[in-house]
Amino acid sequence: MNASPADQTTAIPSWTVGAVTVHRIDEVLLPPATGPWLLPDATTDVVNHQDWLHPDFADHEGILRLDSHSFAFTVGGLRVLVDTGIGNGKERANPAWHNLRTDFLERLTTAGFHPDRVDLVILTHLHADHVGWNTQEVDGEWVPTFPNARYVTSRAEREFWATYDMEEARRHMFRDSVIPVEEAGLLDLVDVPAEGVEITPGLRLLPTPGHTPGHIAVELTSQSETALITGDCIHHPVQFAHPAIGACVDIDPAQSEASRRKLLGSLADTDTLVLGTHFAPPTAGLVVTHENAYRLAPVPAS
Numbered sequence: 001m002n003a004s005p006a007d008q009t010t011a012i013p014s015w016t017v018g019a020v021t022v023h024r025i026d027e028v029l030l031p032p033a034t035g036p037w038l039l040p041d042a043t044t045d046v047v048n049h050q051d052w053l054h055p056d057f058a059d060h061e062g063i064l065r066l067d068s069h070s071f072a073f074t075v076g077g078l079r080v081l082v083d084t085g086i087g088n089g090k091e092r093a094n095p096a097w098h099n100l101r102t103d104f105l106e107r108l109t110t111a112g113f114h115p116d117r118v119d120l121v122i123l124t125h126l127h128a129d130h131v132g133w134n135t136q137e138v139d140g141e142w143v144p145t146f147p148n149a150r151y152v153t154s155r156a157e158r159e160f161w162a163t164y165d166m167e168e169a170r171r172h173m174f175r176d177s178v179i180p181v182e183e184a185g186l187l188d189l190v191d192v193p194a195e196g197v198e199i200t201p202g203l204r205l206l207p208t209p210g211h212t213p214g215h216i217a218v219e220l221t222s223q224s225e226t227a228l229i230t231g232d233c234i235h236h237p238v239q240f241a242h243p244a245i246g247a248c249v250d251i252d253p254a255q256s257e258a259s260r261r262k263l264l265g266s267l268a269d270t271d272t273l274v275l276g277t278h279f280a281p282p283t284a285g286l287v288v289t290h291e292n293a294y295r296l297a298p299v300p301a302s
Helices: 034-038 044-048 104-110 128-134 155-162 168-177 179-183 253-267
Strands: 014-017 020-029 067-075 078-082 120-122 135-138 141-144 150-154 187-190 197-200 203-207 216-222 225-229 273-275 284-290 293-298
Touching: 014 216, 014 225, 014 273, 020 104, 020 216, 067 104, 067 216, 120 197, 128 135, 128 168, 141 168, 141 179, 150 155, 150 203, 155 187, 168 179
Parallel strands: 078 120, 120 150, 150 187, 225 273
Antiparallel strands: 014 020, 020 067, 067 078, 135 141, 197 203, 203 216, 216 225, 273 284, 284 293
């Protein structure tokens, strides 16, 4: 499983998984304050104890590096996008996400995934930084960005939020980024059993609950090679070394830790390429047993 060379004129990072090329579609580098807020137990002492995190995943002050990006690939003739980032022009309580103006769609198109040609959008969960490009504003209305795609998430995820007592900021996010997709008849809810479910040949959804009740990871297989897209089951590689470190926004911290430990245990010392939804470049790597836990052995994109 090798990094595939990026076109020098486009600089879209990519990796090969069998016959499939997985592209990282960059949106925005998250500010340094994100780490201490999101993963408060990942203190500078904890981070600096793991030399392998430097310099890619943390600076020498022990501050975590995190990104917002999506992954795009073609499998079984379907053009697939996994998670849709923060989005442009969205009113958000988090200043780092508020009213962005990025070239995400241009990058996606450059990689060969014009919004009109995307067939499948997989949402690992329904948080604001994973559903933002579900929609874009046209003539004052939020409309689906990918009008010819099926948007897929787990049934448990959507049903949880349907009965959740949301604060206004979250309700606003659903109004601009989730409900327009539902109203257009484009959202498909999938039952994801414990063993996972294949939604098209070579593409499986795996249950990784805890961060949210219906959170899923995405497994891609081609020509006996496998890749796993984490979503927010794992936010940062420091959690390889310390799986007990959870996010401040985990709905069920104990379940989140259990999912993370199970996933890392299943991936350890295998050839499965792990692609982190918030991992800063080099973004991808292999899970290697290390001390009493794990570390990430990077597989950079070119």
